[in-house]
Amino acid sequence: MRIQVYSNRSVKNMPNDEQTELLREILKWTRFTAMKEVKDTLSAALDTPQKKQIYQLSDGEKSGIEISKAVGTSHTTVHNYWKAWAKVGIVEPLRARGGDRYKRSFDLEDFGIGP
Numbered sequence: 001m002r003i004q005v006y007s008n009r010s011v012k013n014m015p016n017d018e019q020t021e022l023l024r025e026i027l028k029w030t031r032f033t034a035m036k037e038v039k040d041t042l043s044a045a046l047d048t049p050q051k052k053q054i055y056q057l058s059d060g061e062k063s064g065i066e067i068s069k070a071v072g073t074s075h076t077t078v079h080n081y082w083k084a085w086a087k088v089g090i091v092e093p094l095r096a097r098g099g100d101r102y103k104r105s106f107d108l109e110d111f112g113i114g115p
Contacts, residue, residue, distance in 0.1 A: 039111045045088055049115045052108060054078055055085065060094050060103030 064078040082102040085091040091102040
């Protein structure tokens with residue numbers, strides 16, 4: 001593995017394709033170093049099969065009511081989970097017609113987390 005240090009000037013003078021490649025490399029290592037921490041956070045926050053199912057269904061398209069019906073719980077429960085998960089950074093709030101929705105930040109399958 002070759003590690004190269006770039007100065008601000010050398011990055012500014014790089015062609016766009018080299019800058020893109022550098023950003024991809026940074027992204028790869030950032031993801032790698034964060035994987036365990038993200039998995040631990042997801043595992044702690046999603047400690048029941050119901051929470052995992054609600055989280056995975058939270059795609060930003062489905063409403064809290066739709067998700068609550070699919071899982072067999074109340075809309076209030078879904079919304080309370082969304083608010084708690086937003087505080088730890090595993091969902092993002094979205095504005096939608098008819099109220100707020102939330103979109104999961106991660107796919108559980110990517111972390112080997114199942115029901």
